[in-house]
Amino acid sequence: MATYTLTTPLRDEDLLKLKVGDVVKLNGTIYTARDAAHKRLCDQLDNNEKLPFELQGAVIYYVGPSPAPEGRPIGAAGPTTSYRMDSYAPRLHSLGVKASIGKGKRSAAVREALQKHVGVYFGATGGAGALLSQCITAAEVIAFDDLGPEAVRKLTVKDFPLLVVNDAHGNEQYAKPNYDL
Amino acid sequence: MKSIKAKDIHDGVVGIVMQAARYLPDDVRSALKTSLENETSDSAREILGQLLENADLAATSGLPLCQDTGVGVFFVELGADVHVEGNLVEIINGAMVEGYEKGLLRKSLCHPLTRKNTGDNSPAVVHVDIVPGDKLKIKHMAKGGGSENMSRCTMLTPAQGWAGIKEFVVRRMAEAGPNPCPPTIVGVGIGGTFDVAPALAKKALFRPVGERNADPEIAAMEEELLAAINELGIGPMGLGGRTTSLDVKIEMRPCHIASLPLAVNVQCHSSRIKEVVL
Numbered sequence: 434m435a436t437y438t439l440t441t442p443l444r445d446e447d448l449l450k451l452k453v454g455d456v457v458k459l460n461g462t463i464y465t466a467r468d469a470a471h472k473r474l475c476d477q478l479d480n481n482e483k484l485p486f487e488l489q490g491a492v493i494y495y496v497g498p499s500p501a502p503e504g505r506p507i508g509a510a511g512p513t514t515s516y517r518m519d520s521y522a523p524r525l526h527s528l529g530v531k532a533s534i535g536k537g538k539r540s541a542a543v544r545e546a547l548q549k550h551v552g553v554y555f556g557a558t559g560g561a562g563a564l565l566s567q568c569i570t571a572a573e574v575i576a577f578d579d580l581g582p583e584a585v586r587k588l589t590v591k592d593f594p595l596l597v598v599n600d601a602h603g604n605e606q607y608a609k610p611n612y613d614l
Numbered sequence: 615m616k617s618i619k620a621k622d623i624h625d626g627v628v629g630i631v632m633q634a635a636r637y638l639p640d641d642v643r644s645a646l647k648t649s650l651e652n653e654t655s656d657s658a659r660e661i662l663g664q665l666l667e668n669a670d671l672a673a674t675s676g677l678p679l680c681q682d683t684g685v686g687v688f689f690v691e692l693g694a695d696v697h698v699e700g701n702l703v704e705i706i707n708g709a710m711v712e713g714y715e716k717g718l719l720r721k722s723l724c725h726p727l728t729r730k731n732t733g734d735n736s737p738a739v740v741h742v743d744i745v746p747g748d749k750l751k752i753k754h755m756a757k758g759g760g761s762e763n764m765s766r767c768t769m770l771t772p773a774q775g776w777a778g779i780k781e782f783v784v785r786r787m788a789e790a791g792p793n794p795c796p797p798t799i800v801g802v803g804i805g806g807t808f809d810v811a812p813a814l815a816k817k818a819l820f821r822p823v824g825e826r827n828a829d830p831e832i833a834a835m836e837e838e839l840l841a842a843i844n845e846l847g848i849g850p851m852g853l854g855g856r857t858t859s860l861d862v863k864i865e866m867r868p869c870h871i872a873s874l875p876l877a878v879n880v881q882c883h884s885s886r887i888k889e890v891v892l
C-alpha cells in the first residue's frame with residue numbers, strides 16, 4: 434500500500450501505477466456532480482451541447498456541499514453514495530473522465546469501464562464532511578446554479594485524502610461480507 | 615391544562631435543529647471511541663480516528679458534521695394535558711426551515727420526479743404520540759439519505775418467525791455493505807401494520823447507543839442481531855473490521871394473525887439527534 438501525491442488533470446500513467454488500498458493525496462482542480470447534474474451533463478451530450486468542463490483527464494467528485502460559512506470557500510463536503518451515478522459513469526469514462534470520488538460499491542459496468550478506459554474510483558470518508566472540507570481551498574459554481582446543492586462546482590483541492598477502491602486493473606478494496614449473497 | 619406558546623416551541627426547535635447538525639451525541643461518540651480501541655485493522659482505526667476528528671472539528675468550527683444534513687424528522691410526545699397555541703406540525707416545520715437557513719445546513723428535499731429542490735428543506739416529517747402528563751417533548755433527527763436508501767421493509771409470514779427476521783436483517787446489512795457509511799446503527803420495527811413497522815424502526819433509532827430495550831427478551835434479540843451483523847466483517851466504510859454496526863435497536867408491537875411486518879431502518883454513524891422538552 435503506497436501513498437502517492439497526484440495533480441490534476443490525471444494521466445493514464447498516473448492511474449496505471451495505482452493499486453487498490455493505495456492512498457492518494459490529490460491536488461488541483463476537481464468538479465462536483467451528483468444525481469441531477471449527471472442527468473443534465475448526459476442530456477447535454479445527447480444534444481451535442483458544450484459541457485461546463487473539459488472531460489479529458491477530469492476527476493468528478495460526487496458531493497452536494499452544505500452552504501459556505503463566512504470566510505470559507507465551502508461548507509461540509511464529504512462524498513455521497515456512488516452507485517446512483519453508475520448508469521452515467523461508463524459513458525463519462527469513455528469520454529475521458531479519469532476518476533470519480535465517492536463512497537460505496539460500484540456496478541460491474543463501472544468496474545469494466547475503469548479497466549477499458551484506464552480510470553480509478555476513489556473512496557473518501559463518508560460522513561467526514563467537515564474534515565474533508567479543510568482540503569478544499571476554492572469553490573465556484575460553474576453550471577446548473579438552479580440545482581442548489583446539486584450544482585456543478587469547480588473545486589481546488591490540496592492534499593485531498595483518497596483511497597483507491599477500484600483500480601484500473603479490475604480490483605476492488607471493499608471487504609467481502611461473510612455472507613453468501 | 616398547560617398552555618404552551620407557539621414562539622417557545624419555535625425557538626426550541628430552531629435550537630435543536632442547529633445543534634443536531636453540529637454536535638455528535640455523546641453516546642455515539644463514546645461508541646466510536648470504544649470501537650477504535652477494539653479494532654485491530656489499520657484501515658478501521660484510521661477511519662474511526664477520522665470520524666472522531668471530524669466530530670471535534672464540527673463542534674469547534676461550526677461546520678455541520680456531514681454535508682447531508684438530511685430530512686428533518688421529528689417524533690413528538692404531546693402530553694394529554696397540554697394545549698398548544700397554534701398548529702404544532704406547522705410550527706415545527708417553520709422552525710425546521712429557519713434552523714436549516716440560519717445554521718447553513720443543506721436543503722436536501724426535492725420533488726420526487728422533477729427533482730426540483732423545495733428550496734427550504736421542507737416539509738419536515740412529524741410523528742405525534744399523545745402521552746400522559748403536561749409536557750411536550752420534541753425529538754429531532756437529521757436523517758441522511760445514504761443510509762435511508764439502504765433501509766427496507768417486508769411482510770414475512772408468521773411461520774418465518776425470528777429466524778426469518780434475523781435472516782432478513784443480516785442479509786440487508788450484508789447487501790448494504792459500504793453504502794450507508796458504516797459503522798451504522800440499525801433500527802428494526804417488528805409488527806404493527808405495513809405502515810407502522812417502518813415508523814417503529816425509525817423510532818427505535820432514537821434510543822441511545824448502548825441502551826437495550828426494556829423487555830429482556832427483545833434486548834437479547836438486539837444483542838443477537840448486533841453480533842451477527844458484526845460477524846459480517848464489513849467494518850468502518852466497508853474496508854473490513856469488527857465494527858460494522860454500533861448498535862441494533864428493536865421496537866415491537868402486536869400485528870394481525872396473518873402477518874409479520876418487518877422494517878429495517880439504517881442509520882449512519884452520523885446519528886444526529888437532539889431533543890427539547892417544554
Ligand code: SF4
Pocket residue numbers: 511512513559560561680681682683757758759760761762793794795882883884
Ligand atoms: S450516510 Fe450519513 S454519514 Fe454518510 S453521507 Fe449520508 S448522512 Fe452523511
